[in-house]
Amino acid sequence: MQEKEKGRRDFMGMALGACAAVGGVGALYAAKRTWDPLPSVKAAGFTTIDLSGAQENILVVEKWRGKPIFVLKKSADMKADERDVVIGSDRFHVSIGLCTHLGCIPAYAGEEKKFKCACHGGEFDASGHQIFGPPPSPLEIPPFKIEGTKLVLGETGPEYQKMLDAGLTV
Amino acid sequence: MRELKILAVVVFFSLLTYYLVEPYAHHEMHKKVDAQGSEIKVEGHGFTYDGTDDIAEVDRVLSNLDYETKALTEKVKELKQELIDNNDVNKTEVQNSIDASERRISVIPADIEASKQLLTKKKAFWSDVAEVAKLEGNPAAGEAGFGLCLGCHNGANMNMGGVIPPNLDHAGAIYDKNYLIALIKDPAMASNVDHKYADTMMHPMGSIKSMMSDNQQIADVVAYLLQNKAGEVTPKEAFMEACVRCHAVRYGKLTQLGETPAFKHEKDALAHKIKVIDEQDAVKAYMGKLPPDLSMIIRARGEHFMETFIENPQSQLAGTSMPRVGLNHEGYEKVKAYLTEVGDPSKEKREALGPIVIGFFILFSLLALLWKKSQWRDLH
Amino acid sequence: MAHFEKAKNLNEWLDQRLAVNTLKKVLNTEYWIPKDINFLWAMGMVLAATFGILVLSGIFLLMYYKPDTNLAFDSVNYTIMSEVGYGWLWRHIHGVGASIVFLIIYIHMFTGIYYGSYKRGRELIWLSGMALFVAFSAEAFSGYMLPWGQMSYWAGMVITNLFSGGSLEAYGLVEWIRGDYVPGDAFLTRFFMLHVFLIPLVIIGLIVLHFGTLRIPHVNNQEGAEIDFKEAADLYKAGKKKESKVIPFSPVFLSKDVFVMGVYFILFFYLVFYNFNFAMDPVNFDPADGLKTPAHIYPEWYFLWSYEILRPFGKDAGLIAFAIAQLALFFLPFIDRSPNVAPAHKRGLFQVWFWVLLIDMIALTALGKLPPTDPTFAFLGKVAAWTFLALGPVLVIITMFEKKIEKGA
Secondary structure (H helix, E strand, O other): OHHHHHHHHHHHHHHHHHHHHHHHHHHHHHHHHHOOOOHHHHHOOOEEEEOOOOOEOOEEEEEEOOEEEEEEEOOOOOOOOOOOEEEOOEEEEEEEOOOOOOOOOOEEEOOOOEEEOOOOOOEEEOOOOEEEOOOOOOOOOOOEEEEOOEEEEOOOOHHHHHHHHOOOOO | OHHHHHHHHHHHHHHHHHHHHHHHHHHHHHOEEOOOOOEEOOOOOOOOOOOHHHHHHHHHHHHHHHHHHHHHHHHHHHHHHHHHHOOOOOHHHHHHHHHHHHHHHHHHHHHHHHHHHHHHHHHHHHHHHHHHHHOOOOHHHHHHHHHHHHOOOOOOOOOEOOEOOOOOOOHHHHEOHHHHHHHHHOHHHHOOOHHHOOOHHHOOOOOHHHHOOOHHHHHHHHHHHHHHOOOOOOHHHHHHHHOOOOOOEHHHOEEOOEEOOOOOOHHHHHHHHHHHHHHHHHHHHHHOOOOOOOOOHHHHOOHHHHHHHHHOHHHHOOOOOOOOOOEOHHHHHHHHHHHHHHHOOOHHHHHHHHHHHHHHHHHHHHHHHHHHHHHHHHHO | OOOOOOOOOHHHHHHHHHOHHHHHHHHHHOOEEEOOOOHHHHHHHHHHHHHHHHHHHHHHHHOOOOOOOOOHHHHHHHHHHHHOOOHHHHHHHHHHHHHHHHHHHHHHHHHHHHHOOOOOOOHHHHHHHHHHHHHHHHHHHHHHHOOOEHHHHHHHHHHHHHHHOHHHOOHHHHHHHHOOOOOOHHHHHHHHHHHHHHHHHHHHHHHHHHHHHHHOOOOOOOOOOOOOHHHHHHHHHOOOOOOOOEEEHHHHHHHHHHHHHHHHHHHHHHHHHHOOOOOOOHHHHOEOOOOOOOOOOOOOHHHHHHHHHHOOOOHHHHHHHHHHHHHHHHHHHHHOOOOOOOOHHHOOHHHHHHHHHHHHHHHHHHHHHOOOOOHHHHHHHHHHHHHHHHHHHHHHHHHHOOOOOOOOO
8 A cells, every 4th residue: 555655646746847847948948048149139240341442452350240350352463262252353352350260360461461360370361261270261251242342241142152052151 | 624714814915905005006196186176087088089178178277266266265254254263373374374365366267267268269179170070071182282281291300390390191090080180270279288378379380270271171181181191000100100209219219300220430320319419409498398218108107098198198297298199099009009019029928928837837736736635645 | 084985876975975865854854844734834935936036037137137327227128128038027027026025925924923933932933034024125125226217216215315314314324325415326236236146145044044943943833732843753754644743844745835836826927927017116117317206106015014104203203113113023022921822813812913913014005005195094094003003012911911821722
């Protein structure tokens, strides 16, 4: 009689425990959602850059989603690259200015026409490809859309889509 | 069972306390009482406008003045008697009191006369409006008349006489027909802010009285609005047309100049801010103080307050310079929807999640009861 | 270093190092509670659960709240209420919880008064409980400042003005408390510190103390009977559960607690989702404006009875009456001169005294909110306040002449 009762007791307790656990999962879900980036943060994720005034081999640094964005108008002696943003006869290198090793901002050495990262010595060429040191991949291309001589970062235009499909953005 | 009796006692006293502290106390606090101590019931009229409240207000003033006269006359009689009967009292003080009361009594008849004239004026005004409402309006003819309105209501966001003339794109949809007629006849009387002006021509839109006084013309223009300036209107559009020229909504990025654009450069953002401040200063000068930001108003005031206040601001805030804007029922619902979007956006989610959470705890309690019973079975 | 054998399982390993099995017995499976109790005995756990919910919802609010007079209102009413995922839920839970916790506190307090759970041996339980009431009051007041609405500001203004001490005119003290001439940024941030850090720590410490003071006298029972806990425990452990006068805290007492909590949460969440204006007063949805006083300022409902004792009297008399009212309840174990530990219905006039106290406090609560300009309300307020002040001396007299109840009666 004792054994049977004990079994029954445990069953009710376990049923209650399971019910409480379901509630707990619900609460945890709500808690997780509380940490999600706020709509106003996500909405602020678009920046427009005007490329018409850019000069060759002079690095321009803009901001997009809190990150630095490299905009480099390529000079004639710089190799053309599949990752270039082409506007008319001009070619631009546009990338997120964070070293793909551990996230420092590489400096642009105009004379040597390459990016050099001070943190661990990584180097990228004028098209953002890693050429020396620990960086495992090229500088990341952000989503962009070309509108005349302006670039809208955060929006996906056809040129970016092509790069994305070809696996060239990272 | 004894426990149920104990529960009943606890529930009774809790509910009693709740009732006294919430519904009862709030009723007592927000009760409006006239000079004679009787309660003034503030009720809406379903967003129809025929001057009933406006006329009742003047009636009440007259009734209060009558009452005041009687009360003061009684008081003077009593004080004079006290002067004769009582030798200990401060004679100068009592005499001063008598003098003040008699001065007031002598002035009241003029007040009564003025109020009587106002009453006549208002009755005539609203019956005029009713007359125009009976006329058949011709929208095509009204379009020509509407050209007069475009002079100010031109969407250029320019302050005229203290406020930016509102956009009329959906005026036919959100405003009441009677109100529109009344507004063209006499804007200050229609909006129930005539108490602000010695002559209602001084209202920013006052000149319309002389520019468009023919009843048929008015009926035509209103018919034009009802036909051509109606159509689908979003809650935000309704709010912007009816309210934004005075009331900002920072949670909706709205200022008295309309929507705030996104600026890349801080200088541009600041330049815009200065323009907003200038406009706010103009509105403040026109209104007496800056109308409040309405971001949270839907939670700061109750349903009843909002309905009655918007239909007739004087009913809740006597003497206010806020004009009645003439929203019809649909217009009010749209404005309310916008204010809810901005001030209580979680309402839908709350009402959706509520049953689930409460249902969960009903299930939980059932299981808990079964568990409790199994634990206590062999204890009694 | 003490001698350690290899443990056979995780439980034994923990027991060797932390004595978890002893702890389990002392705090749970052999913590003996009298069997003769009713659902009111669950209010303590309901309070602990509510406090836990307040801490949890508070933690989520803390992730987005900005304690700055320019940012506070919008951080709550815009960011948390409309932007943060489920932010509105944490805010509603926190606001409703803060109000409902006092309903449970008062039920818990009145249960203790009715059943004589403050009498000889249990004085410290009562005193630590009263200290918790004061700490919760301070926590509630400091928390109410944080949304920085009109009620937050003006309640802050009025309550800090109390410290001028009436005729003492200690305006310097008032300014020091505020850190400014009026409630401003310094005032807000220091109350933020109190609400989020210091007072919760004090509350946790007091809860531990409150539990500690319960251990030796043990929880009371519906008849106020003295129980030989050792004897009853032995009976229970021997399997004679029906004859034993006690039950173990876990799982038996706990199972009843959990059921009461379940029902409580049905009410709690009904209020959170559908009826919250009593806890989130509309006046506080107007941003604080130092140049405009709302037409009606009033404290939250749980402070109304105290507020009403202040109102009918003049400035200094009011402050004195207010101070007496706050302290009076602390002295309950000592002004009750009767040795009887029994429920009120067995204590003659004490039962009358109890219901007068309850009804008087409800009357004070209601009158604290009603406009004092109405002569009827003003008169009733005076009557209720004087009644409350008289209850102390009356209790001394009643209990001095209370008939001693023979043990076993």
